[in-house]
Amino acid sequence: MDEFYTRTLIPPAVARELELGRAIGVDLPDIGVLPWMKIQAPEGLDKVPTAADLGAGEKEVLALGLQVPNAVLILDEQIGRLQAEILKLTFTDTLGILLRAKVEGRISRNRPVLDQLDQLKFRLSPKTNAAVLKLAGEGAA
Numbered sequence: 001m002d003e004f005y006t007r008t009l010i011p012p013a014v015a016r017e018l019e020l021g022r023a024i025g026v027d028l029p030d031i032g033v034l035p036w037m038k039i040q041a042p043e044g045l046d047k048v049p050t051a052a053d054l055g056a057g058e059k060e061v062l063a064l065g066l067q068v069p070n071a072v073l074i075l076d077e078q079i080g081r082l083q084a085e086i087l088k089l090t091f092t093d094t095l096g097i098l099l100r101a102k103v104e105g106r107i108s109r110n111r112p113v114l115d116q117l118d119q120l121k122f123r124l125s126p127k128t129n130a131a132v133l134k135l136a137g138e139g140a141a
Helices: 012-023 056-067 078-086 094-103 111-119 126-135
Strands: 008-010 037-039 072-074 090-092
Touching: 008 012, 012 056, 056 072, 056 078, 078 090, 090 094, 094 111, 094 126, 111 126
Parallel strands: 008 037, 072 090
Antiparallel strands: none
16 A cells, blocks of 8 residues: 555544454454554544544545545445545545556556455455456456
């Protein structure tokens, strides 16, 4: 991601989620060793609308989006994306980053990455998986 974005800010709630995953053996990055990633606490959490299913991580990401000019948020949860639209914030998701990486020649194939995400229990329907592969020019087989 350091090739796509000038800087990558991670709010504390997301850092905690990643660390909890790593603690139970999920193969997630150790953000402490990635020099292009910085943990930053958001200001103005009260400016983010309250939604029943909006988690602490998504709420902090949205608050950072309001705080940092021209930010591109990475939001995989639908409720987070809906709130970003309401707040008129620019966002993408993991699949958007994968497609961009393929288009820009940074990865040769999306299928192995999608397979790895599946092993990590990343919630992706077969229909969405097929659509991503089709958009990436990899077919659905």
